Amino acid sequence: MPITKRRGRLRVKLPDGSLIQERTSADTFTKAIDIAVSKTNINEVLNTNIIWCKFPLISMDKNIYTKEKYIKTLKKCECGLYVNTCSNNKDKRKLLLRILDILKLNWNVTII
Structure with missing residues (x-):
């Protein structure tokens, strides 16, 4: 059986020291x-x-995503927004850092 390399996960550290680190x-x-x-x-x-893959990264309406590939990877936030998660970890980190920069939130985002 071949050995596969683990792809890693995102970890987000907020200024108050709390962590966001889910299973995926x-x-x-x-x-x-x-x-x-x-x-x-x-x-x-x-x-x-x-915009990510010709669609908004974040939206209130999941019906704007017309490609099955993106519909399958949509995640719904508790606040009601839909997030396109069809990206690798490196891109997710870059996208999240871009969002945090726009919002002026000083959070540390790493791939572990």
């Missing part, structure tokens, strides 16, 4: 966006207007 990177990514909404507001997060 997609879950961590989604939870971090959900917490960012609670620290700012839903409109600020939506207004980041980041």
Whole structure:
């Protein structure tokens, strides 16, 4: 049986020392966006207007995603937003850092 290399997971550290580290990177990514909404507001997060794979990275409406590939990878935040998680860990980290920069949230995002 071949040995496979583990792809790693995201870890987000907030300034107060609390960690966001879920079982999968997609879950961590989604939870971090959900917490960012609670620290700012839903409109600020939506207004980041980041496009990923020709679709909004974050949306209120899951019906705008027309490709099956992206529909399968949508995650719903507790706040009601839908997040496109169809990306590798490196891209998820970059996207999250971009969102946090726009929102002026000084969080540390690493791949472990």
